[in-house]
Amino acid sequence: MPKAKYDEIYMDLKQAIEKNTYSYGSLLPSENTLITQYDCSRNTIRRALAGLGEIGYIQSIHGKGVRVIFQPSERASFTVGGIESFRETARRNRLNVVTKVISFSIVTVEAQLAEESGFPIGSEVYDILRVRYLDGKPLILDRNLFLKAFVPGLTAEIAERSIYDYIEKDLGMQIVTSKRTITVEHASPQDKQFLVLGDYNCLAVVSGQTFNADGVMFEYTQSRHQPDYFSFHDTATRKKKEQFYEK
Amino acid sequence: MPKAKYDEIYMDLKQAIEKNTYSYGSLLPSENTLITQYDCSRNTIRRALAGLGEIGYIQSIHGKGVRVIFQPSERASFTVGGIESFRETARRNRLNVVTKVISFSIVTVEAQLAEESGFPIGSEVYDILRVRYLDGKPLILDRNLFLKAFVPGLTAEIAERSIYDYIEKDLGMQIVTSKRTITVEHASPQDKQFLVLGDYNCLAVVSGQTFNADGVMFEYTQSRHQPDYFSFHDTATRKKKEQFYEK
DNA sequence: ATGCCATACTTGTTTAAACAAGTCAAGATC
């Protein structure tokens, strides 16, 4: 799968860290050692290491070495982090998953929706409402808006399976960047109608935009999660500070 | 503040994008153009661009150019994203902030706490419980555990101001990496005692570990947020997929 | 023993060059 050399090294080191070959708190072999080990240039090693730093596996210490800061987590299993589809997450956790389409329509984006979604006014979009069941329990209420021009031929049947499979495999479009916002909101009547919330009166809401390989935003999604099955992970470095716009 | 050349270019381009000099959907000048513009090598430009990609400002398209995908957000104001202290966030939003220390003690980490926090068993830690007020409203209940050996001389008085200021300015320790998990939990009796939750019966919980420049985890924090004032932002690229351990 | 310092490590930054590979439009060919 990985074709770039730095990606192979990245994957290899990542596995080694996960398998505890390089354990938490210890230092990786020095860059020079890795250069001879992988027979490559220093830049290539450093690129692989940069990737591991981004996902919170390592942290380099100037003049000293590169420390492993990855700890295998026991809970951290069900996650909406990364760009991972619901199906992928479910499969990873060996869960039975069913998706039911509540409504499927085509709408034209007006001012308010444009503000909320980031789509330009007047765009034609598919508007899809779905409920996701895990092991029979309705846990997630999804509203997806897809730019019609970019996802032609989308049907309710496809939406019952995996829209992402359709987009990536059938349409050959690649998903690259995804921006998300997490909030906690009161449960709406619609939430209560379609989800089993138990005694929660609120839920976790993940709103996000998805961009394809051309840098075009073609999807806006709002996922409303039953709290028990929601967990989101993130790793930040000082670098990322102030990544959001200050008015 | 930025000393590295790639960081200057990064900051400069970032500002230009925020100021709409390069607008959403358009292409940046090509790498070669930027090279002459900034009088530097291609590597340096690419490093700056990589940084902008990480924070979701741009997305490069092979053979074509680099597209701007940053959209100024109107809401996205109060945020716990990035490594940003509560005070920084409050200042950014021009809010009045007060912190009240509920309890301040020193404990030895036993098995269960070790599991939860990631501290080794037997460590001595400060255990601090605080309530954060925004404009007079008690909105966040914070529990901080600090490795005593790394934050010597911490007092309740310091905790009422800013612990991070103390750590960074007085102790000269630099905070580098931070890992967080977001969940939604039922409000505990303690939550109800110290926070004003209105008719919410649950809250947003951010649990996180913080690492210093030596790659040592010296803090574990759990922040329990009143839902109205909680919003978390994230940008993911396909690269980051599977960043979490699969058992 | 204590402190200083040279030195041999480590990672951090920057430049330069070469080639691969994707995109696009103009021009040649059918």
Place this chain on the structure above:
DNA sequence: GATCTTGACTTGTTTAAACAAGTATGGCAT
């Protein structure tokens, strides 16, 4: 007109080299 080719762009990957700067460890002088 439709299609193919070419060439001039673009970004993607990799190597090489040099110097800066932080860390640790030894030995030397005090």
